[in-house]
Amino acid sequence: MKKLALLATALAMVSGSALAADMAVKAVKAPPPAPFDPWDVAFGSALMNDYVFRGVTQSNHKPSVAAYFEPRYNINKDLQLYVGASGESISFPNRAAAEIDIYGGIRPTVGMFAFDFGVWGYIYPGGTCFNAAAVPGSGIPGSDASCAVSPFGNSDPVTGGLPINGNFAKKNASFYEGYAKVNVTLNDQFSIGANEYYSPNFLNLGAWGNYASITGKWTAPSTTFGTSGVGMYVSGEFGRQWLGTSDRFYGTGPGTVFAAGIPEPSYNTWNLGVGFTYKVFTLDLRYSDTNLSKGACNAFTSDFTARVATAGSVSLINPGGFESNWCGATGIAKLSADLTAVSNLK
Template identity: 65%
Template sequence: MKKTILSVAALLAVGVGSASAADLPAKVYTKAPPIVAFDPWDIAFGAAVMSDYVFRGVTQSNHKPSVTAYFEPRYNVTKDLQLYVGTSFESISFANRAAAEVDIYGGIRPTFGAFAFDFGVWGYLYPGGSCVDSNANGSATQCGVGSFPISLLNQNAMKKDVSFYEGYAKVTWTANDMFAFGANEFYSPNFLNTGAWGNYASVTGKFTAPTSVFGSSGVGMYVSGEYGRQWFGSTDAFYGPIKLADYNTWNIGVGFTYKVFTLDLRYSDTDLSKGNCNAFTSDFTASGNTAWTPINQTGVGSNWCGSTFIAKLSADVTLGALK
């Protein structure tokens, strides 16, 4: 009887030992992993309020506060390939009294490892504008037959419709959790409907602080900047024709994030003179008579292209994040 008990105990010991040893590297028999449903559709949307709407170093809101919002449906073909379309609007203050800037865009975003690309077309629409002509006299002039232009005291001129589009290509290299670098290229055959082609290229950099900096508060921080150059061709007869001045622009700022909110504080500047800035923007607030340049014969100068500080509070979310 004792021998039988000992034999059974020995067999159990061997069996348990064998099973434990087999468990160490991997189980021989396992259940299939659960199938997680993949929903390729998503929507990103958000809104922001800013102290100044600055586009490539030039204010679009006369250095006044502006609001913006966007809506962007997305389709993820795979985890590394996204198609998207979107629309956004911004409040502006142009010489032609356009009601707002309405953007319509779309493109493709492929990702290869640490490199994220973005290719697409961006349309800038400015509805509700009026013809602004320095020669306005109550009759139709070069703004077009049937147009009755308004005139500015500083003799600047602007077309009723300054809508245009750009093709773009972007790439971002995420070096690690803290550092990311990018390059951007935009081209338009008719920038702001001036008749002049426009080409803009820039490089960007961003440092994201480790989450440990703010502990468990949920607050994040980053520092980012951009340096770019804008090139132009010559305008059509309405504006001269003149060769618009090329210029450099740069910005640097710090941002704080919390959940869906971002507070961005930024300094922006360009190397455009007040005279060349006036020729480019048709600034309705431009004044003086000393800002003479070859393309600014009136001498009035604009501060729309100078240094400025921008505070922007935004909220951004995706539908997938809300599920």
């Protein structure tokens, strides 16, 4: 009888242990995954002391504000479609009111490689034509229909050259580019990238444009600033902007070697900066520069502030010898906020 009692007790203990183990497993069972929502929206804004695009100021070295809105559709975790719109305040030679960007593309991810393919349109509304030789029917070399009729069929006021230096500027500077980009995440701290952009008519100069660059970024460990939530990174870019020959609008005058248009100056550009992040905010402090001379910069940009004419800057594409500081070394401080509906609004 004692043996039977001991056996019954042992069986009860084994059964109780199994039941307890089963209950423990059930207690920590994960809930079913949330249904996959493919839609997301990214949006944000920025304030900067200078809006610099590929080494050239777009705001006459003055402050600029920007904002963007980008709906996204995730086919799966490794393939995203997107469209977007953004706007920046600018200061262009043609007195355009702002820059409005419309873009869209696809972002595939393959392991450590994040690709981005798309088309970007740059629109500059509200411009004025500056070229006294471009009066329709004048027969003067350098005349161009863009100074008579806008792409939307509205009459286009014609003036002389820009005040002070006589540079020319079209009313319509809008253009588009196709692009291909890749970012390679090497580990938690280091990433590198490559970018390629091509336009058949860069800034509506009549010249094709091709921009290629390489990038690098180091992200500091999350413990760098303790538990403050502040992050830090260091990043840089080196690129080259190749440009073709402009149309007759920018010709150097009747009987000159470049009466039919000037070979726009190709150039190198680079930047290096440090950034600090906190929640949705980023403060980016950056140095930017190019290898363009002040004379070549004036020929490329038609800078309305170029004033000093020197013999050292006279060239076949810059016969007036005026100089521009729009392409030189500059420091950029940019404060931005970037959010997504899924991450920040739910």
